[in-house]
Amino acid sequence: MALFRDRADAGRLLAAALERWRGSDAVVVGIPRGGVVVGAAVARELSLPLTAVVVRKLGAPAHEEFAVGAIADDIRLVDERAVRAEGAGAAAMRAVEERERAELRRRSELFAGGPGVAGRPVLVVDDGVATGATATVACRALRARGATEVILAVPVAPARWHPPPDAVDELVCPHQEAAFWAVGQFYADFTQTPDAEVVDLLAGDPRDRAV
Known part of the structure; x- marks a missing residue:
């Protein structure tokens, strides 16, 4: 059963679980491609800047x-x-x-630019977690860049999955599901996000250029 209409819908719902970060000095860091769409919705809802961390x-x-x-x-x-x-x-x-x-x-x-993360908390956002490999590496990369606190925020993940404590200070996940086969099963629309959309989202917030 779908939990989210699309990635933007998932981001708006995820933002409600991150309300304590509203207007803070945190940076929302999306994992391209789909995580940037979710992250953009979180950033808009919480009035935070948006950037990306590239992981493969x-x-x-x-x-x-x-x-x-x-x-x-x-x-x-x-x-x-x-x-x-x-x-x-x-x-x-x-x-x-x-x-x-x-x-x-x-x-x-392609996705370079945006605010720096050194000396700031980061909200690392993806559209979901399956094995957790990409999310873990993204969080370790941001910690290596000097982030003071690493919050992994995803709309959905397997019920028993938890990130390693050296990578993540806190996991925020509204839906940890026992019947989990793939992230896409929880979205009504899980269409692949094109590079151009990611570039537009990262360039669309003027705060990115001001930080």
């Missing part, structure tokens, strides 16, 4: 939608047990990572 999932070579790790800047996370379970060889995983690092560079250039 490392999918299993034979099952690309299944994340066995993720990368962001100098942060790398690989679940070796998942790699073995998928029967992925070292050469195949190297090829996956090389491809994703190229896309990471492309998106980092």
